[in-house]
Amino acid sequence: MVHTLHPLPYTYTALEPHMDARTVEIHHTAHHNTYVTKLNAALADFPDRANLDLTALQHVLAGTSPAVINNAGGHYNHTLFWQNMGPVGSSNPAPFGELAAKIDEKFGSFETFKQQFTAAAVNRFASGWAFLTVKQDGTLEVHNTPGHENPLMDGIGTVHGVPILTCDVWEHAYYLKYQQRRPEFVENWWRIVNWDAVVSNYDNYAKNGQAVPFA
Numbered sequence: 001m002v003h004t005l006h007p008l009p010y011t012y013t014a015l016e017p018h019m020d021a022r023t024v025e026i027h028h029t030a031h032h033n034t035y036v037t038k039l040n041a042a043l044a045d046f047p048d049r050a051n052l053d054l055t056a057l058q059h060v061l062a063g064t065s066p067a068v069i070n071n072a073g074g075h076y077n078h079t080l081f082w083q084n085m086g087p088v089g090s091s092n093p094a095p096f097g098e099l100a101a102k103i104d105e106k107f108g109s110f111e112t113f114k115q116q117f118t119a120a121a122v123n124r125f126a127s128g129w130a131f132l133t134v135k136q137d138g139t140l141e142v143h144n145t146p147g148h149e150n151p152l153m154d155g156i157g158t159v160h161g162v163p164i165l166t167c168d169v170w171e172h173a174y175y176l177k178y179q180q181r182r183p184e185f186v187e188n189w190w191r192i193v194n195w196d197a198v199v200s201n202y203d204n205y206a207k208n209g210q211a212v213p214f215a
């Protein structure tokens, strides 16, 4: 299959003022788009991976090439990132249902979870991602990854499972508005998390035992 850059589920201005329109547009049309283009080029050397959807592909990246791993991860992580954000007020303001209970069970409270996730995002050295992941034993984990690694990548990285929420902490995600102030970016990012989407990602895991399939 040919991987494609899908439109965002909202306009480029929709996340203002917490994520400015120019940043979102460049991030999507330049950065994310480049990962998609380079992924298609890099996959030409691995025809046995050519017919997998984007989510399935994450599981079989070990043993390919840095170009495939970096660009497949980049495409997947950005797709999840766009999906798990939305305009202020467009979703429930906090987790609910079984996910809310799981967060309380693991972290003690929603606030403590947010503090740990914020620390994972802020303390990631250089470029990378923060994740809330359902591990293979069904428990939740907050962690971060370097580059474009994600927990779906079997044999790569240290935490494995299904990511249900992610925050991009590459500088290109926030530099125009926040410059070097990553903590301020992450603090404001919480206002545009789409908890309906995150709960949906969790419920899909609970029902099917795997990540939502992204094309």
Ligand SMILES: [Fe+2]
Pocket: 027, 031, 078, 168, 170, 172, 173
């Ligand atoms: Fe990014």
